Each structure stands twice: as C-alpha cells, then as structure tokens.
Amino acid sequence: MKWDIFCSVVDNFGDIGVTWRLARQLVAEHGLHVRLWVDDVAAFARICPQASPDASEQLQLGVEVRHWHSQWQPVEPANVVIEAFACELPATYVRAITESKRRILWLNLEYLSAEDWVSGCHGLPSLQSGGVQKYFFFPGFTESTGGLLREAGLLTQRQDFVANEQARQQFLRSIGVEPIAGARLMSLFTYESAGLSSWLDVLEQDSQCTQLLVPEGRILADLGRWLAVDDLKAGDSHRRGALQINILPFIEQRQYDQLLWCCDFNAVRGEDSFLRAQWAGRPLLWHIYQQEEGAHWEKMQAFLSLYCRDLSPLAGAAITSFWQAWSAQESVAEPWQAVLLYWDELSAHAEKWCEQQAEYQDLATTLVQFQQNWL
Template identity: 65%
Template sequence: MKATWDIFCSVVDNYGDIGVTWRLARQLAAEHGLAVRLWVDDLGAFVRLCPQAEVQAPRQTQQSVEICLWPADWQEVVEPADVVIEAFACELPAAYIAAMAGREQKVLWLNLEYLSAEDWVEGCHGLPSMQSNGLSKFFFFPGFTPGSGGLLRERGLLAQRRAFQADERARDEFLRDLGVEPLAGALLISLFAYENAALGSWLEVLAAGPQRIQLLVPEGRILSSLQGWLGSPALQVGDACQRGQLHIQVLPFISQDQYDRLLWSCDFNAVRGEDSFIRAQWAGRPLLWHIYEQADGAHLEKLNAFLALYKEGLSAEAQVALARLWDAWNSNGPMGECWTQLLKNWPEQIVHAEQWCLERASQADLAEALVQFYLNWL
C-alpha cells in the first residue's frame, strides 16, 4: 500500500505558504507515488494557484492530491496519515493530534519550517521535540546547504528550463499568450514584490537609462507602489504605459507553471517571500529578493545570511554591488546608483546565477529529503 501523507497549511496573508505546500504535495504524489492529502484553511487562496479547483468543495482531487478544507471548527473523524507535516508552525487540530497519539501504527510528525540560510539551521534540522502525549515532533528545515532539508525542485525542472530558454520562439509565444509583445533589444524584468517605497528610485533610473526596459508586473501588492510612482488611478490587468526607456505592463495572476516560465523568460527577476524566491533561483538568472518583513529586523538577518552564501564566487566589486542593491530594496533606500553599479558587473552576475543554480541542484531536493527522512525513521 502507498504510504499516506497529510500536509496541513494555514494561509496567512500571502500565497507563499499555500504555494510551497501545493508544490510539495504534487511532487510527493507524482514523483514518489504517495497518497497525499493537503489540508487548507482557505480554498479561495488555493483556487488562485489551481484555477480548475472548486472553491466550495470540502474535498476534491487535483493532480493526484486530495484537497481537503481545514475548517476552523474541526469536526473531522479521520485516520491520521503515516506522515503528518505541520507546515510553517501552523497548529494541528487537537482532535487530530489525539488521533495520532491513539493510532496503533506510529506516525512521523514533521514541523516543516520556513526557509533560512542562517548558520544554526543545520544544527537544528532533524531534531526531535518530545510532546506531552508521548509523540515526537521533528523539525525539518529547508535550506541551501547539504546539512539542511534542501529546496523544492521537481525532476527534470532544470532541463525543461534550459530547453525553454534556448527556444526564443517558445519564449515569445508564451509572452504573447500573456498579452505581452516582446520588444526588440529590451532587457526583460519581472517584478513581484510587497509594497516598497524604494520602487520609485529604481523605476527612475530604469526610465532614464540607455537601454530599453520591459517591466512585467504580475497582479499583486506591488501595484499600489507602482501606481504611486506613475501618479495613475488603480492599475488593472492588461494596463501598459511607457516612461522614457521603461515599458510597463500589468499581467494577470498566473498559475505556478506559468510563473516559472515568466521567470525563465526574463533577464532579471524581482521576487518576494519564499516560493517565488526559490523559483527565481532555478531560473538561473540574476535576481532581487524582497524578503517578508519581520519584527525587530529579524528578516534582515535572514537576508544577510543568504547573501553571505550567494555572494561566494563573485568578485569583490560584484559582491558589493549585489549587497548594496538588495539592502536598498529591503530598507527603502535609494536604488538608482545601486542598479547602475550592478550593471557594471552584469555579465559576471549572469554567469554566477547559473552556477549557483547548478550547485543547489546537485543536492537532494526537499521532497526527496522528506521521503528519505521517513524511510530512515522507519
């Protein structure tokens, strides 16, 4: 019989949590032949990522994964799975935990943590935490180093990406399907971020620069900042405008597979949170990360920990340029001079982005690491 896996996801205020767990659930089912249930407390958010899903259906199957509504007033009587993943510190229903403790066959309980490159991650990855009911909960940390749980990456993803990037016609057809007409000689940039006061200074230098820029902005929170700079009323999907060398177009909210291809199509990707951040790295192109802001500046420690890893192998000048740009973007600083400095090292940044991608891909991916952890635990 297939091993059964339950993944619990509580949607907070963005699509990162459900984005990661939906990708993981699909991969566990498709590549490892597991019976996977994904419990989601907000089907509306899930339907944005999986448009064919039914927002009113408490149970449904999508891409070989059983999608279950996780109600606030849990009344479910279900047999706990062999492996239970508590994603991003969400709290499992008390009745479900009691059923886990009473199950004759033991359950592997995993707390899937947020992604971090901080030094302490390797030391905490895989550690158990004894619970008062006799169960053990293990901490599982995704990460960028061999001592962590790895990153989400489907089999064949990089081969698909390379084939797509080598086929200019495929790229142009994909963009046209989104309503985008590729501009000859333009530097293509995708922008997916939270609200950001630093955006205006970046757009100013893009508009005044020597090269034509095509900025593609998927529907999202950054639109309010873009509207402020443009001095325009509410932007709508499909809206396009030009300021100097800068051509801006608002794209619809797209599926995860489409978003991957958008990242592959662009020369530079500004991304946010966790899911799009990882996918931009698999695109093998230079990127800019808008990390989710936390109290007391804890997010900046995570940002700097990642930069410390990512910068390895770059020249001193390229390291400084990259760090200054990321710091300005995440601290509402002036972006103009930082962007100009980065362009001076542009060829090096391109080569480095691909090399970083290949080095991370040499490690076990997150789904594979989770399955192996379960097999070792058995």
Template identity: 60%
Template structure:
C-alpha cells in the same frame, strides 16, 4: 505499502505557504507514488494558484492530491503515517488525538521556514515538542548539505534550459500573456510587497539608455507602481510608458506559468519564499524582497543568504549585488545601486547559472522528506 501523508497548511495573505505545500504535495504524489491529503483552511486563496479548484467543495482531488478544506467544523479522520505541519501551524486537537491513538506512531514533522542562517544545520531533524507519545521533529529546508534542501521537481532545470534556448517557445509564452518585447528590450519581472524603494528604481529604469519592459503580476506592489506612474488606476492588461521604461500589468498566473515568466526575464524581483526559490531555479540574477519582521530580524536572514550566494563573485560584483539588495530592503538609493549593478551584469548572469547548478546537485526537499521517513521506520 507506501506511506500516506497529511500536509496541513494555514494560508496567510502572501501565498508562500500554500505555494510551497501545493508544490510539495504534487511532487510527493507524482514522483514518489505517495497518497497525500493537503489540508487547507482557505480555498479561495488556494484557487489563485490552482484555478481548477472548487472552492465550495470540502473534499476533492486535484492533480492526484486529495484536497481537504480545513475548518472549525472538524470531522473525525484517521491520522496519516506522516504528518507535516507546514510553517509551525497548529494541528486540530481531534487530529492530535487521532495521531496518539494509532497503533504505529506517525512521523510528525514541522516543515519550517527557509533560512540560510548557520544554526539551521544544527537544528535540522532534531526532536521538538511531544503530544502524548507522538514526537515532533524539526525539518528545515536550506541551501547547503545537512539541511532538507529546496523544492525542485525532477527534470526542472533541464526543462528550464530547453525553454530558454528556444526563442519561439519564449515568444509564444509571452504572447499568451499579451507581452511583445521589442528587440534589445530588457525584461524584468516585479513581484514584491509594498516598498518605498520602488520609485527610485523605476526612475533609474526610465532614464536608462537601454529600454526595459517591467512585467508586474497583480499583487501588493502594484499600488507603488501606480503611484509612480501618477495614474488613477492600474489593472491587468494595462500598459504605461515613461521614458525608456514600459510597465505592463500581468494577471496572477498558475505556478507553472509563473516559472516560465521567471525563465523569460533577464532579472527577477521576487518576494517571500516560494517565488524566491523559483527565481533561483531560473538561473537569472534575482532581487529578493524579504518579508519584514519586528526589530529587523529579517535583515539578519537577508545577510546570511548574501554571504552564501555571493561566494565566487569578484569583490566589485559582490559589493554591487549586496548594495542592490540592501537598498531594496531598507529603502535605500536604488538608482545608484542599479547603476553599480549593471557594470557587472555579465558576471552576475554567469554566477546565477552557476549557483543554480550548485543547488541542483543537492537532494531536493521532497526526496529528503521521504528519505527521513524511510529511515525512521
């Protein structure tokens, strides 16, 4: 019999954790035929990614996944064969006891945060803590062989390439969001945390010789864009034009539509983990706003990824790309960085597709998890 899986997710305010676990749960069901319960502590936030969700229902099935509301009022359940604690979340004490009481000890995994740092390969799949006789293991997603890989649904890259080759499909999708690009207009999506570097980039886009349409899904960066525009409010459906730049606010869309938004744009500015991965599957140049951490340790993670990603670029293109990312994440001069980057736009476009193919040749995260489970039997 196929193993049954429990995935536990504590939602924070940036949607990356629920975004990753929701994609993973769906894929384990759809592609591996597994029985999956997804335990989520905040259904209202989850609803942003899955509008069909009934937020007042503690137990329901969505897209083949059993969704359970995880609250302080914990009701006894049998532990699953495979238990995933996403991003080091703490499991309920009664559930830990249920794990320990099983005749066959479950496989307990800590699905950790994504990183390109060298030490990830050495720590992947190593044993971690124990609860009684139940051993927990580290499981690290990653960009290189020897890690757990990245979330990638079967056929995703073929679907993306077909969509990008179909001008009518792209036009119809954008029209559904109320977006009507003009001929020759550059399309950029902007999904980021609050960032003082926003103003410098928007200044450069407004002064550019080529028109740009900036598509901003509702979120935390919207306040910075509003301040730059000098308007009292900026809401879904609003459009503003400053020089060569048209700014358009989009609704927060389900994951499949967000993928298509990324596929539709020439550049994608993204944040966190889930959208960071999806932007790489889009095969377009991307700008990552990494989540800020104390003592700037996030910048080490940023640099580790840049080392990997920019391999194969010419020295001038690599310098321009690195400068663009560093300016975005350290409140640097985005106007100068953007100008330098555009001199290498063609090379960066080719490189983004090449990088996507390279990542796509590796095992995907869900398959790596299933393989590890099978090897542990």
C-alpha cells in the same frame, strides 16, 4: 503510504505555493497518497485556477485538497504528518496522533533559511505531550539540510524553454505581452516598496530599453502612484522613456516559472517565488517579508553571505547593497547602477549557483528518505 500536509495561509501565496508544489511532487514522483489541508481555499484557487475556491474537498492533479477550518471533523491521521511552517494542528487531530497504535511520523517543515544554526537543528526531535516525537525538518542550501524543492527534470525543462525563442515568444504573447526587440526583460512581484520610484526613475532614463512585467499583486499601488494612474489592472500597458510596463494577470505556478525563465532579472517576494527565481538562473532581488525586531535582516544577510561567496567583492557588494536598500525602503538608484556595472558577472554567477544547488538532493526526496530511515 498516506501523507497529510497542513498549510495555514499567512503570506498570501508563499505558504500555499510551497506546500502545493510539494504535494504534487510527492504524488507524481513518489507515488504517495497526499491530503493537502488548506485553511484558505480561495488563495489555493488563485495558483490552481481549475480548483474550486468553495469546495470542502477536491482532487487536483492527484492531490486530495481539503478545506481546513474551525469546524474540524475528526479524521484518521496519515502515516506521515507535515505541519508546514509551524502551523497549529487541530487539537483532535493531535490527540489522534498520540492515541494511534500505528507509528506516525510527525514533521514540522520549517521556513527556508541559510542561517548557520539550521544545519544543527535539522532532523532533531522534540518530545510532545503524550510521548510522541515531532521532528524539525529544515529546507536549506547545504547537504546537511533537507534540500530545496525541485521537481525532477526542472532545469532541463528550463534550458529547453530558454533555447526555444519561438516558445518564449508564444508564451509571452499568451499572457498579453508583445516582446520588444532588444529590450532588457524583467519581472516585478514584490511587497509594497518606497524605493520602487527611484528604481523606475533610473529605468526610465536608461540608455537601454527595459520591459517590466508586473503580475497583479501588492506592488501595483506603488506602481500606480509613480505612473499617476489609478486602478492598474491586468492588460494595462504604459511607456515612459526607456521603460515599458506591462501589467499581467495573476498566473498559475507553471506559467510563473516560465515568466521567470523569460526574464533577464527577477524581483520576487516570499519563499516560493524566491526559490523559483533561483532555479531560473538569473540575477534576482528578494524582497524578504518584514519581521518584528528586524529578524528578517539576519535571514537575508545569511543568504547573501552564502550566495555572494564566489562573487568578486565588488559584485557581491553591489547586489547586497541593492537588496538592503530595497528592504530598508530607501532609494535604490545608486545600488542599481552598481548592479549594472557587474551585470555579466552576476548573470554567470546566478546560473552557476542554480547548477550547484541542483547537485544536492531535492526536498521531496529527502523527506521520503527521512521517513524510510525513521521506519
């Protein structure tokens, strides 16, 4: 059974991060032949270091990775075609789908959302020109959606890793971090933020030491301004008051998972890191991608309403205020102090949320089941 997944890289690494994980899982756990079509192979090579950023086609971890560019060469469509995040397929490929004598399942894999309307739209068909149906497939946080991307045994791997202090210490040292005994360990991988300096001010003056691990990314310019340091780079280390900052190299997906597992709190961005932070079972900040006319606010609030349902009102208000202030580019000093007041409750809730979401079927499996039912 052959599957084609098309990915147009929009948000640096969120789109390719999701589709690369999905492609690997479909191959490894479901025995499928998967072609991953990517329009920015260089972005793919950042999260898959062994990949060539210039190759037009290559085999990586069982996935056939193809460069998708303007000079499209016609190919025979696969049995299942996934149009990830509403990217526009090549016109000749669409024509081949409509003219094929084989039944081809065409899916539009949508962005992850907790909004109420998602359940009602999941799995609905849309008639395309040529009489072919395209189905909307929505990942989500309820059993009436397509579920979440989660590899088999992921939570067990995380639990084993967290329980093994030596493994955690070795991993941190392998990425250039010397752990500080007793420090609160946190990761920072967000978009640019005007509120960052207010957060760092609080951490600098805190009574407890914080070790902040910052992978290379868009937040480095703001961080450099706060430190009064130009051109921060991987391997740099800076100490101010109770705050120790370590700049990390850009790391591949499995290492990023382990980084999240090591930390007590994770500030993340984009769909891939947002979901992986949830599987880490730790309190988190999601810096949602800003959309026109404030559409991102509804999406963020929908998740917070669901996520905070089992929290006490005060703890829910604390994490909500922190997220809102960060995305509004406002000071997060007071909201962060509120988060610290409810730290134990938020930590226990993050683990419980992770376990609850793991009770639902994972995204790759629901995709395969949808295709089998369609047949």
